[in-house]
Amino acid sequence: MLILGIETSCDETAAAVVRDGREILSNVVVSQIDIFAEYGGVIPEVAARSHLEVMLPVIDKALSDASCTWEEIDAIAVTHAPGLLGSLLIGTLTARTLAILHSKPLYAVHHLKSHVYANWLSSDVEIAFPVLALVVSGGHTQILHMPAHNQFEIVGTTRDDAVGECFDKVAKILGLPYPGGPSIANAAIGHNADKYKFPHPKVEGLDFSFSGLKTAVLRSVQQELGLPISHPSHDLKNHLNPEQVADFAASFQKTAVEILCEKLALAQIQYPEVKSVAVAGGVSANQELRIALPNAHFPSPALSGDNGAMVAAACYYEIKSGVKPIDPYSLNIYPRVSIEA
Template sequence: MNETDNQAASPGSDKPYYILALETSCDETSVAVVRGGREVLSNVVSSQIDTHRQFGGVVPEIASRKHVEVMTIIVEEALSQAGVSLTDIDAIAVTQGPGLVGALLVGVVAAKSLAMALELPLIGTHHIAGHIYANALVGDIEYPALALVVSGGHTEIVLLESEGKFRILGRTRDDAVGEAYDKVARALQFPYPGGPYVDKLAQSAEDEIVLPRSWLEPDSYDFSFSGLKSAVLAEINRSRMKGESPDFSALARGFQQSVIDVVTTKAMRAAAAFSARQVLLCGGVAANRGLRERLAALCEEASLPLLIPPHKLCTDNAAMIAAAADLKWRRGEFSSLDLKAEPVFSLEDWSVQG
């Protein structure tokens, strides 16, 4: 790079800018370098799945320690893959929340240290905004847009009234979709994380045990999956009390069909009610084949464009954090160095100011 290239970019300038983003909200340590808010130069993810599998779920204390162990290595790898150095970076972004507080702290401390040492802007970023704006890495978002967020810790219907403006229309009242999948997978004797196993079994099943749908109040966009999980357990116990082997494939199909029916129906109803011009599918469960196919079919029927990130951008990753942080970068909305990890963090409050 020449001397001009090494001069730091600033919001509003025509110079290409580079955001280094860190994501440590749960059990993936990820660092990415994204140019211009859309071009992913690197997106390194270190997963802890093998570590937590023996416990049947994420152990927060272990997750935090693993983040500390690999953070420096992952930063170096992300810079190397991107072909840039720290002197080329124009801003540091980090997941501020929501998430596991200990895990978030590792990323926040690392990001603040980098921002302070390099004298760069710091951008605290909302994890769910990241999942939503992962879609911006694969296509243009048309507003107003309707986002269906489905992940291990979140199930929400979010209206994007304009760029960076979030309004939550509905959320889960108990288990998130991903959490329900993992609990049902455990009952079906699958290892953690169980969602992909349930999806695969449901796709191959010839029969279906029809399970209840929790619609809640007629005008509600909220969700509840604890009763569905209990219905699966009740079916298993009923079979065993009769001396029969539970039909796990039919149960997996029944469970998945119930989940998909409820989340897609409510999402499409919200899209129509708020005149959405586009539907976005976001979060780790967006990798679910059955959900993707059903939502795509419904959007086609309604003549609504649908954006879904590729699988590698559905699960927790730092490129999505950079994409969301770009909203703040372009408006010059930066965080101070007293930024704190926020395990409970309002998406609506994080909306852009401009």
């Protein structure tokens, strides 16, 4: 079965053709990072307009890279939620229109489900169920219990910031470029991760909290520089030397990875029947997290961030689980805000 996956939930316009949920025939991703690096973050209205410019060429390229015609496509899968409303609209309206034009079944796929399914794309290794999925992305930090394909229960979630968002905000304080995750990871290489100490949040159960870590870094930078807590965060980078930036990046990254691993370990105790751990989302590209979880499954780093292949993979397993296509004429394909079975 060939599925065309379309993804536009944030600042990547992406389309891919995937065979039977595992074999990537094409995977085209146009990122808007260059545009938003200048602003230090995504501007939703600009993101939506950028999607509109490249959406159809991206889909055309995905089909031609896969040497595939519309007749050969069995289904169209599109991210319907969660994400930026304007960005999602471009993808879902495009997918609905193409489904009508080419008479293809249309599936509306949850974005976090897609991130998890990036793990099935990356390897030939069978991932044994039950699975615990650690979703670590720009907008989410969740632990999902997954007893079987296409069955998800959220057992832990962040009460405030997502871990990726925390990487991005700490990078901003340190004057490192957007997106903050890769910038922090690069700056940290070979530097002292024990120089600065940050507290681990005391959140009960499997929930996370990352806003306190971001503030702890801010206060620590102010203290290191001998500046008052009222000193504006946007100016601190002008006082830090490269050595301090690198050590703050390394110390922050170490703490963030420790917090994720501690909660995951707790989840493994609470769900002793679990046979596999799968990490997903943009932060799963982080090398230190990969080193800290040697027995977990990870997507290939290129598939950690947003892409169309993971949408097609998730859709394949939805179809296998008996999920029916949606009516492309219906105005009601989003928002469905939770991960549903």
